[in-house]
Amino acid sequence: MAMNNPYAAYQQNSVTTASPGEVTLMLYNGCIKFIKQAKAAMENKQIEEKNTNIQKAQKIITELMVTLNMDVEISKNLSVMYDYINYRLTEANVKNDDSILVEIEGLVVEFRDTWKEVIKMNRQLQHGQGGQA
Template sequence: MSARNPYATYQNNAVNTAAPGELTLMLYNGCLKFIKQAKSAMEEKQIEEKNTAIQKAQNIISELMVTLNMDIPVSNQMMQLYEYINRRLIEANIKNDAAILDEVEGFVVEFRDTWKEAVLLNRKLQHDGRERA
């Protein structure tokens, strides 16, 4: 498969070599991709494609929930937000409501952007630490 599809090979290597923080960033980006696909499918009245895209977004939210470190105090709030997003995704799917997807997309964009800043800050701190050593 990988010999016939170099993009799939690249994606697989990117995931296998990414740092944990970057993997979370990939999950957020994937969730956003599927939300956008669901909105597009809704507009085009493609019910099956909408359903599949929303389920993929839900799977990513579930993965984010499973990987939360519950020893960190903020994780309880994140869990509640992820549960809310998951419920809203279900509701958007049932009601065929793009406005709900817009709301969820806003949350995921905010999480992704915040996480991206944290990854960049962590990378900078690690780099500065190496320069001093």
């Protein structure tokens, strides 16, 4: 079945052809987007939209938690941080506190930026080693 919306088709294709690292980057970017939308909704007293966007951000964080390889030490630390982010998102939602969203957005941006660097370093390693074969 062909999609009528070319942008939707592009988005679907970019997710299905992305590497696991790129998918993680997309998840971080989506989480940031939903946190920003929740903040805007909170400022505009749009309670239902705020709630929906916070829940979307929480679903992304939950997905990131589920995909962690717990055999790797850093995954245990990430799991604790993701759990904290989920807790704070719930708190922001219940208390209607946008300062919590600002805090959480900062954490997710740090994770995203670090992940971008990891992807960049991996690409450099792959290309550097690829030429020496």
